[in-house]
Amino acid sequence: MRYAVTGAAGFIGSHLAEALLADGHDVYAVDCFTDYYDTAEKERNAASLGVNRLDLADDMLELGGVDGVFHLAGQPGVRSFGEAFPLYVRRNVLATQKVFEACASAGVRVVFASSSSVYGDAETYPTPEFAEPKPLSPYGITKLACEHLAYAYARSFGLDCVALRYFTVYGPRQRPDMFFRRVCERLGDGDVFEIYGTGEQSRSFTYVADVVEATRAAMDAAPAGATYNVGGGEEASMLEAIALLESASGRTLQTRQAASAKGDMSRTSADISRIRAELAWEPRTSLHDGLAAMWSWAAARVAAG
Numbered sequence: 001m002r003y004a005v006t007g008a009a010g011f012i013g014s015h016l017a018e019a020l021l022a023d024g025h026d027v028y029a030v031d032c033f034t035d036y037y038d039t040a041e042k043e044r045n046a047a048s049l050g051v052n053r054l055d056l057a058d059d060m061l062e063l064g065g066v067d068g069v070f071h072l073a074g075q076p077g078v079r080s081f082g083e084a085f086p087l088y089v090r091r092n093v094l095a096t097q098k099v100f101e102a103c104a105s106a107g108v109r110v111v112f113a114s115s116s117s118v119y120g121d122a123e124t125y126p127t128p129e130f131a132e133p134k135p136l137s138p139y140g141i142t143k144l145a146c147e148h149l150a151y152a153y154a155r156s157f158g159l160d161c162v163a164l165r166y167f168t169v170y171g172p173r174q175r176p177d178m179f180f181r182r183v184c185e186r187l188g189d190g191d192v193f194e195i196y197g198t199g200e201q202s203r204s205f206t207y208v209a210d211v212v213e214a215t216r217a218a219m220d221a222a223p224a225g226a227t228y229n230v231g232g233g234e235e236a237s238m239l240e241a242i243a244l245l246e247s248a249s250g251r252t253l254q255t256r257q258a259a260s261a262k263g264d265m266s267r268t269s270a271d272i273s274r275i276r277a278e279l280a281w282e283p284r285t286s287l288h289d290g291l292a293a294m295w296s297w298a299a300a301r302v303a304a305g
Contacts, residue, residue: 002026003219004066006099007073009033009042009051011173012113012166016070016212017049028066030054034091036075037176045173056095063106068219071099072113077177078137078263085138092142097149104157110150111218116167116204116231116268118144126204126235126271129165129227137263147227154225162222164215167231167270171208171290172297180205180291183242184298187251197260199239204231204270207285207293217279226278231270233283244288248295 003020007013008029017027029051033039054061056073063069075091096112103110117140118133135141153159174181186193214230222228236244242253276282285293 001067002028002065004028004030004061004063004069006030006056006061006069006071007113008049009046010072011045011175012169012208012211013070013072014045014049014173015171015208016072016215019212019216021049028052030056030061030073032056032073032091034075036077041173041176056098057090061099061102063102063108066106066108069099069103069108069110070113070215070219071096071110074113075142076139076175078117078139078265079261081138081262088138088142092139093145093149096146100149100153100159100161103161104153104159107158107160109160109162109219109224111215112146112150112161112163113215114147114163114165114227115140115143116165116229116270117265118147118165119265119268121265121267125267125269127229127269128271129229129274136265139263151225160224162218162224163227164218164230165227166211167204167206167229167268169206169208169211171294173208174294179238180241180245180294181298183245183253184249184295187245187249187253187295188298188302190254192254192256194258195238195255196258196264198257199242200237201264202235202237202267202269203241204235204268205241205287205290206230206232206270206283207290210283210285214275214279214281217281221279223278228275228279229270229272230275231268231272231283232287233272234287235269236287241287241291244291245295248292249299
C-alpha cells in the first residue's frame with residue numbers, strides 16, 4: 001500500500017511512518033518543519049523518511065496513487081491563547097480543510113489525529129466519545145472544529161474520515177515542550193523543574209507504539225465516520241508519573257510549584273470500550289515500562305551530546 005503521512009517529521013508521525021515502512025508499505029511523508037520547536041530535532045526524526053516539505057495551509061496534497069492518508073500535522077500545545085491563536089487556526093483548521101478537500105476529491109480515506117483536549121473538563125470519567133465536548137483551550141477548539149469539518153465533508157462530498165482522540169502520548173522523540181520530556185531533561189541536568197498547579201492533575205498517558213497500532217487499525221478496519229478515544233490503560237497524576245521516572249533514572253527531581261496553566265485540564269481519563277470492541281485494540285505498554293523506555297532514550301541522547 002502507499003500511504004501519505006502528514007506531520008511525518010514530528011513525534012508520532014515519525015514513529016508511524018517508520019512502522020509503515022518496516023512493514024513494506026510505501027510512504028509519502030510530508031511535513032512543514034515549522035519553528036514550534038527546534039527544527040533540527042525534526043530533521044533527525046525525518047532522516048530516513050525522505051520527507052517532502054509542504055505547507056498544507058497553502059499547498060494542495062497530491063494524492064495520486066495514495067491508498068490512505070494519516071493526517072497528523074498540526075500546531076500542538078494547549079497554551080494557545082492570545083497572539084498564538086491565528087497560527088492554530090491556520091495550521092490546524094485551514095490546513096486540515098485542505099487535506100479533507102484533497103481526500104474527498106481523490107476518494108481516499110483519511111485518519112485524522114484529534115485530541116482529548118476536545119473534552120475539556122469532562123462531564124464524566126472515564127470519558128466516552130459521546131460525552132459533550134467543551135474544550136478549554138483554542139487548541140482544543142481547533143481540533144473540535146476539524147472534527148466538525150470532517151462531518152460536513154462526509155455529508156456533502158463523501159469524505160471517508162476516522163477521527164482519533166489521542167490522550168497524552170509519550171515516548172522516545174516526545175516534543176521538548178511536553179511534560180515527560182521536560183522531566184527527563186531536568187533529571188539529566190539537575191536543574192529545577194516547574195510543576196504547574198498542584199501536580200495532582202491526572203492523565204491517561206499513552207505510549208507512542210500503542211498509538212501507532214491504534215492509528216493503523218483505524219485505517220484498516222474502522223467504519224467511515226467513526227470517532228475513537230485512544231488512551232492509556234493507566235491513569236496517573238503528574239506526581240505519580242514523576243516518581244516513576246525518578247525510579248527509572250535513579251535520580252531525584254528538584255521541583256518548584258508554579259501557577260496552573262491557562263487552558264490546561266485537571267484530568268483526562270479515556271473510556272476505550274468502543275475501540276476495544278470495534279477494532280480489538282487496547283494499550284499494551286504499562287506506564288512503568290513506557291517511562292523506562294523513554295528515560296533510556298533521553299539518557300542516550302544526552303550521552304551522545
